[in-house]
Amino acid sequence: MEVVARAVIVRDGAVLLVRDVGASYWYFPGGHVEDGETAAQALVRELREELDVGVTLREHLATVPNPFVGDGVEHDEVDHVFAVTIDADDPVSAEPGLVAGWHRLADLDAVDVLPRVLVELVRSL
Template sequence: MPSPKRSIHVVAAVITDARGRILLNRRTESRDMAGLWEFPGGKREPGETSEQALVRELHEELGIEAEVGEWIMDVPQRYPDKDLTLEVRHVRSWKGAPRGREGQAITWVTPDKLARYSMPPADLPVVAALRQPDCYLITPAPDIDEGGLQRWHGQLQQAVASGQQRIQLRLPAEHPQRQGVIEQAVRAHRRGVQWLLNRDIELARTLGVGVHLGSEQLQSLQERPLPPGQLVA
């Protein structure tokens, strides 16, 4: 009989400094997947909480006393000989100066450059999550009168100017000027904004933007409704 698969729980840290950079470790030659970059951390031992395991691992690897912050995500991975769960936590505060205590290289990377680094499969969903905006704007429906539309477009322009990178245009289907309002907004702010249209797959495909699906749409779809490069939420 084949040996039962092992279950391994790994806890990793997204360590961010005051400039928003993220610390990466490089795996040494003595480890599997040598040379790849990863978020620092390690296996949770029996009897340890995730926080205890991460504090221990970061002290061993980097020589810091970390204050473990909020949960970011879990990433399940299946291998021929083991099932791995990567639990990712945020670390924004620590004591000491990070250094590679186990002979590994370390580097600080801005989030927009994380994708340039070769990483193990379990770390890639974390990179994708970190490159997303922390939040995005969902617009209310504009009033139908001309003054209401002007106010709505003015507020949208202010939101873009303030740095909103992702905006969901949520206008009810019965709004008499819905398509024109959406097209005007997208054309006016095409650069620097990731657009999501609420539920309207066809218009999103036509305009080359993203879509936010309703639950009933998710249940009826058999495949991704938009080409790669157009967001689907």
């Protein structure tokens, strides 16, 4: 099982999402929890690596199963989702293969976001 920490960063009616360059879908920033880390520690580390931002964890929102098939391989992922604030108004990806962007919450039906269940979670906040 893959354990992942994801951030929900909402500001002024928009949520921050990231995508791999060339990909058609967006996802909530974060990444894999490494051995010896808590999900919270992994999220702070991943956001620093991906977006070069400082993070304040506000609350744990949910733990969501996310089974999927990627590149023909079945993945059994569980996402630990946290509401966070960051210390940058308009973060830019610190990784060359990653793009970050703000998306209006009202427009998320038109945005391909994976896993989709996290969109419903954000709307319920």
